[in-house]
Each structure stands twice: as structure tokens, then as C-alpha cells.
Amino acid sequence: MTHSDKREDLLQGKGYDGDPVGLCSSLLATLVVAQEYHGESDYEYNSSGNDHWSDADVPVSTGYGQYGNGNGPSSTVVVTGSTASVLSSTASVTSNSASVTSNTASGTGGSASVLSSTAAVISNSASVTSNTASGTGSSAVVTSSTASAFSSTTSVTSSTGNGTSSTGNGSSGNGSVSSATKYSVKTPPLTTNWTYSVGTNPWPEYPRPQLQRSQWQNLNGIWTYQNASSLQAVNSPPFGQTLANEVLVPSCLESGLSGIQGNYTLYSWYSTHFTVPSNWTSQRVLLNFGAVDYEATVFINGHNATFHRGGYFAFAVDVTDYLSSSGANELLVFVHDPTDSDPYVIPIGKQTLHPSHIFYTPCSGIWQSVWIESAPSNYITELDLAANMDGQVNVTVATSQQTKTPVQVSFVDRGSKKVVASHNGTSDAAFQFSVPSPSLWSPDSPTLYDVTVSMGGDVISSYTGFRTFSKGTVNGVVRPLVNGKFTFVFGTLDQGFWPDGIYTPPNREAMVYDLQTLKRLGFNMVRKHIKVENALFYQACDEMGLLVIQDMPSLRPLQQRTLANCTRITIEPDAQQQTEFARQLELLLNQHKSYPSIMIWIIYNEGWGQLIDGYPEFGLTARVRQLDPTRLIDSTTGWFDHGAGDFSDNHHYANPQCGSPFYSIASSPYDPARIGIQGEFGGIGQNVSIEHLWNVQEAINTINQTYEIDLSVEAWNYRSHILLGELRDQTQRFACSGGVWTQTTDVEGEVNGLLTYDRRILRPNEAQWKADIQSLYDAAASRSNSSVPLLV
Numbered sequence: 001m002t003h004s005d006k007r008e009d010l011l012q013g014k015g016y017d018g019d020p021v022g023l024c025s026s027l028l029a030t031l032v033v034a035q036e037y038h039g040e041s042d043y044e045y046n047s048s049g050n051d052h053w054s055d056a057d058v059p060v061s062t063g064y065g066q067y068g069n070g071n072g073p074s075s076t077v078v079v080t081g082s083t084a085s086v087l088s089s090t091a092s093v094t095s096n097s098a099s100v101t102s103n104t105a106s107g108t109g110g111s112a113s114v115l116s117s118t119a120a121v122i123s124n125s126a127s128v129t130s131n132t133a134s135g136t137g138s139s140a141v142v143t144s145s146t147a148s149a150f151s152s153t154t155s156v157t158s159s160t161g162n163g164t165s166s167t168g169n170g171s172s173g174n175g176s177v178s179s180a181t182k183y184s185v186k187t188p189p190l191t192t193n194w195t196y197s198v199g200t201n202p203w204p205e206y207p208r209p210q211l212q213r214s215q216w217q218n219l220n221g222i223w224t225y226q227n228a229s230s231l232q233a234v235n236s237p238p239f240g241q242t243l244a245n246e247v248l249v250p251s252c253l254e255s256g257l258s259g260i261q262g263n264y265t266l267y268s269w270y271s272t273h274f275t276v277p278s279n280w281t282s283q284r285v286l287l288n289f290g291a292v293d294y295e296a297t298v299f300i301n302g303h304n305a306t307f308h309r310g311g312y313f314a315f316a317v318d319v320t321d322y323l324s325s326s327g328a329n330e331l332l333v334f335v336h337d338p339t340d341s342d343p344y345v346i347p348i349g350k351q352t353l354h355p356s357h358i359f360y361t362p363c364s365g366i367w368q369s370v371w372i373e374s375a376p377s378n379y380i381t382e383l384d385l386a387a388n389m390d391g392q393v394n395v396t397v398a399t400s401q402q403t404k405t406p407v408q409v410s411f412v413d414r415g416s417k418k419v420v421a422s423h424n425g426t427s428d429a430a431f432q433f434s435v436p437s438p439s440l441w442s443p444d445s446p447t448l449y450d451v452t453v454s455m456g457g458d459v460i461s462s463y464t465g466f467r468t469f470s471k472g473t474v475n476g477v478v479r480p481l482v483n484g485k486f487t488f489v490f491g492t493l494d495q496g497f498w499p500d501g502i503y504t505p506p507n508r509e510a511m512v513y514d515l516q517t518l519k520r521l522g523f524n525m526v527r528k529h530i531k532v533e534n535a536l537f538y539q540a541c542d543e544m545g546l547l548v549i550q551d552m553p554s555l556r557p558l559q560q561r562t563l564a565n566c567t568r569i570t571i572e573p574d575a576q577q578q579t580e581f582a583r584q585l586e587l588l589l590n591q592h593k594s595y596p597s598i599m600i601w602i603i604y605n606e607g608w609g610q611l612i613d614g615y616p617e618f619g620l621t622a623r624v625r626q627l628d629p630t631r632l633i634d635s636t637t638g639w640f641d642h643g644a645g646d647f648s649d650n651h652h653y654a655n656p657q658c659g660s661p662f663y664s665i666a667s668s669p670y671d672p673a674r675i676g677i678q679g680e681f682g683g684i685g686q687n688v689s690i691e692h693l694w695n696v697q698e699a700i701n702t703i704n705q706t707y708e709i710d711l712s713v714e715a716w717n718y719r720s721h722i723l724l725g726e727l728r729d730q731t732q733r734f735a736c737s738g739g740v741w742t743q744t745t746d747v748e749g750e751v752n753g754l755l756t757y758d759r760r761i762l763r764p765n766e767a768q769w770k771a772d773i774q775s776l777y778d779a780a781a782s783r784s785n786s787s788v789p790l791l792v
Helices: 003-011 027-035 113-122 139-148 231-235 508-521 535-544 575-592 616-627 713-733 766-784
Strands: 074-080 085-091 098-102 105-108 126-130 133-136 216-218 221-227 245-249 267-274 284-289 295-300 303-309 315-318 329-336 370-375 380-387 392-399 406-413 419-426 431-434 449-455 458-464 469-474 477-482 489-494 525-528 547-551 560-562 568-570 598-605 632-637 647-651 675-682 684-686 708-710 736-742
Touching: 231 267, 231 329, 245 267, 284 295, 303 315, 380 449, 380 458, 392 406, 392 419, 392 449, 419 431, 469 632, 477 598, 477 675, 477 736, 489 508, 489 547, 489 766, 508 535, 508 766, 525 736, 535 547, 575 598, 575 616, 598 616, 616 632, 632 675, 675 713, 684 713, 708 713, 713 736, 713 766
Parallel strands: 098 126, 105 133, 489 525, 489 736, 525 547, 547 598, 598 632, 632 647, 647 675, 675 736, 684 708
Antiparallel strands: 074 085, 085 098, 085 105, 216 370, 221 245, 221 267, 267 329, 284 315, 284 370, 295 303, 295 329, 380 392, 392 431, 406 419, 406 449, 449 458, 469 477, 560 568
């Protein structure tokens, strides 16, 4: 029986041997309620197969904040492991701030860490003081410090008990180090061709191409990092201290590229120093973050500068008033990323603290670029650009002082470099003008125009494309239209995970490689699946002509919670969490609605985090339409479709059921009043050798959960040809207007990508796939130009 199997038995009310146990009266029940435990290493089984837990019961609050305030004294905690034992007399636990005093701890090796990690699971904030510790190896040191870390890989070096982690996954918080552990790439379970070429100055490109200033300074590179003990750590910032480990920014703390490769990095400190260029005189200094997962509190020179919530979205703060006049400035960032720990229900997409098959390693921390830039006292904070096929341009320039100020907008032809249009308007209110006879943007001809916006002393560079997305009836069928013409949209489910960087691609070249591969095969679209990428991703789609279907990252999906009476309920957002989801949905639109390539917004994926009572997707759809009337909306891709939005979206593996007179639950029958699309299909897998697999045994064990496994790449291409042929037939016969093939790459325990997870093997027979994809477009074109009868 695997460790995972043991967990599932325990959650179902069974003991180690499958026999019923009294979960609700045990500490394990408390752990299940509180968080489904913080990790496999956070509890142990003894060699005899009997679980021994204290009888303490720690109440847990049901609110959106931290765990509850109950006290759970444990008079004698005994944890007997397969190789070691630890005895702690008189341990006390308080859920928000837990402490364990070990008056007498004995063990072999690092066995005392079993007690320490148990304390950490019980609470968000745990500390261990070892008054008298004896044993063999480094057990006394481990006991005194590991409870303040939530990582199972903590390494401690200390002779006094105030230990500091040498791996970045644990720190006592009671002392400081003279120098941080030097950065190096931690070998991930799988590498790519870019893993060891990233260097220490990653992502040098200007990070925000649609609102670009000339005076800027990249803060990416080597910062320092250490784990924090709890949310309360934000109240005691380590100002002026050297943090334990060097870390690469941007990166996910769980990734090899970060130099940390941590687990359960729920609370983290980052630190760096920067100097403002001397020629930025009489200017405001803006500090920008591309994305931090999930909550960030930013300190400049000891001042709390800002707080931001939302792991996928950019934010900026004017830090001018906090800057030092003498040179270097200390930038300190506290990050809290609960992922799917209880009681949090937040947008996380496919991230989980317990990866398994279709849910993957999470990303915590500063995972997109950080930079500073100079701007005048009244500066542009946001630029909304929408340009349609008729040459009409709608512009809104938002400013820091929110006072109506004259602005000038100029459009420049990228080829001739000539100004083709210029218009004077006023900030902080929408204004319109026309560009005569523009060249249109489309997947076949992705023409872009450079844009310059001037407002007083603030001059920014941007770009846009002229195109119109809409829907209309073509030969009796509701179709998606690009510039007034039915366009069959066909692309891949693109999850955006990397074996070396998790959420952060190694570099721009690697990121664009995926997109170029899709374009070369003939796809005209990519569905960005419950993740939001950095701005350069969307710029690349704009430039190469790839339509984008953009998902809103899902709330905590497909999980259950155990109540006090041991019943299991599906985890759904409460009113406050639903409001926060709606707020972040608005952030998604407002920060991405100027990219020409984004054609469709998706609100919910397969019911994940979707409330059924009251059908909130209707209200959210109306809000999305209000914020962005220029795009189509797929309100519920897959299932739990109650009629909202522009699409009748079917998910079915492996065969498609697109706009057809047949369907399978939980998808709904095709609705002829809306656009028929195959939101997901395919998903067939082909196993590869270990050097191309995510070499984590738990992931490898789930490979056989793939919808279909083909024994050779030839068989995989044969099956792909059959499935694409079915989609072509449904386009010719029925009302299919597009499809999404699963998927661009393998991801961890999934082996159904066009590319392997390391991007080293491309499975498709290129000539065959190009022909099959072209046949889809040809079938759609034939339906636009003929009156083939529908069989629905």
C-alpha cells in the first residue's frame, strides 16, 4: 500500500489495514478538517501498522482567515516511526500560534523532527524549543528549528538550537545568518534544453509591452529568501537582515530554477536592494510586479508600501516617498500562498499541495518579472485600446491623479514607420477616432500598429491590431466570426507548466517555442487553460497570429472537506470567496483586454469552483460583457451549462461531440442558439522512456489514468488521425465551429501532449497533422459556401 493509499483510507474512515477508526475523536480528523494535512511527511506510521495519535482535538474556524483559536493540550505525545522514536513531555498546541516545548527529546539521527513537523501541521505558526536534547547525529538541531518550517526537506546547521535552513525551506526566525547560501539550479525531476542556460539575469525583456516606458530598471536576478513561520511573521519583518538563501527572481519557489525547490512554501520572505539611477531626477519611481502568488506585502526601507492579493495579476506602487537619499534601498516582500490548504478557496487553476495526475506542483512566490521605472507626478496607470475592422479606435487613458488631462495618441505603420493617424483626447474618459483603411489583424495576417501615447511628461509605447470578433448566423448556423467571416478556431489546451520552472518558463525563447510549434503545425488558436501568462506570451500570440481563448483560473477544484460529524461535502466558495473570484475576474479582463489575439473569455471550466445555486455565471457573464463588449464569452466550458454565454461547449474524451445530435454527460445537448464548439477532446497518451518523464514516482503511478495509452508514436498518430477525422466529419455534417485538442505538452503525470514535458520529442507526424488540420478549415469553408443540410 502506498503512502497515498494510506491517506485515502484514513480520509474514508479506515485505519492502516482498512479497518474503521474513530477519526472525529482523533488528531488526524482535526488535520483532515484543517488541511487534509500539510504533506505526506507530516505524520508517521509505526512499524507495527498501528496509528498512534494524541487525543487532542483542535477546533478549526470556518472563516476566510487563519485557523481557529482553540487550544489543544496534549499531555504526552508519542510518535513511533519505522526507524526512530521521539518522546515529548507536556506539549501544548494552539492553532494560530503553536509551541511545543520538548523537555526531554531522544532519538537517532534526525528523528526529533517527527515531533517538530507534527506541530507545524497542527498550526499555521509553530515553534519548538528544545531545552534538553540528546541523540545521535543532528537530532537536537533539527528538533529546535524545523517546526517553524512547512517543508519536508528542511536542512539545519546550528550548534545552539537557533538553526537556519541551508536549503531555504526552513528557518527558525530567531536568528540571522552572516551570508546566504549561494544560488545554484536545483536539479528538477526533468530538465529542458533551457534549464542550465537561464543564468542569473533572467527575463531581461521589458515586461509590459503595451504600456512601456523608456526609463526602467530590471530587478530580476539573485535575491535572498527564507521561509517564514506563519501569517503573523509579516508583523516582524527581518529588516536589515541577511536571509538564509539566494533565490532566482522570477521563479516558483517549488521549481529547480529557483534554487530552492521547496515544498509547502506557504509563507516566505524575499529581500533585495536596488539603487535608483541618478538621472531619474524630479521623477516618481514606480515599483512593478508582473505576478506574485498569492498575497504580497511589500516593504521599502522599513515602510509598508502596499499589499496585493491575486496570484496571476500585475500590480504597481509609487515608492518615491520611501526611497533613501543615500543610495541603496531595501526591498522586502512577504508572500503568503495557501494554494488549496483549508479554509482557503482561491483561484489556483491546476495547482495543488498534493499533486496527482491532472493536478500539478504549485507555484509560490514572485514568478513574474519585477522592475522599477520613472514617471512624472501625473502618470499613465492604464491604457485600454480597442481597434475594430472598420478602423474605429476606442481609447481610455487612466492617470494617477485621475484628473482630466490632454493626451495625444499616434498610430505608426510598422512597415513604413509612418504615422497613419493621430488624435488629441482627454484622459480618464473614453474617446474615439478613426484610422482610414487599416490593414486588418487575423491569424493569417497578424498586422500590428505601433502606438505612442503622450500626456504631459509621460510618454508610453504600445501597439494594437484592427480586428473584430463577433458571432453571426451563416447558412442557418450560429458561428464565430473574425472580421465578419466564419473562422473555424482550432488549437490546443495549453497549460503553461514547465518541469524546470513550473509556472515560469525558463526564458522567452522557450515560451515562444511552444507557440511556434503550434503555428507550424497549422493551429490558429491556443486555449490558455486556467492560467494567466506573462505579457510577453500574449505579445507573441499577437505577433504570430494565434487566437487566444483565455480561461479565468479556477477556484479550488474537485475537493471535499470533512465536517465535525465526519460527513464529506464538496468545497465551494462562500459569499466572500465568490466576491473575491469576481474581483479577480475583473482584473483578468482589465489587464488583458487590449491584446488583439484574445478572442474568447472563459469564466468556468468543468464546474470547478462553480456555484450551482443561483447560477452565478449569468451575472458574471453580464459583467464580463459590460467590461469588454468586443469579445465572445464561453461562460461554462465543459459542463454545468445553464445557457449563459455565446457557446454550447462540449467536453468529451477521446472522441469529439461537436455541435452534434449526440452528447454524453456531464456535457449538455448542443444548443443551436449558440456556437457549437468542442472545448476539449483528444487527450490520448503515448508513453515515453524515463528520461522524458517527470521522474516523480507518484506522478508515474498515475500515467495509466490517461484516457488512452498508445504503445507507439505510430499508433498515437493513427489514433490522432481518426479523431481529427471525426471532428472534420462533424464540421461537415453538423454545427461544429471549433475545437481544442488536449494538449500542447505532457505535464507531470499526463503523457498526452504533442510535445513531451521536456519539449524534446514532438509526437505528431507533421505532414499528416498539417493535412488533417487543413481539412478542418476546408470543411468549415465548405459549410460557409454551400447549403449542406444539418442533421440535428
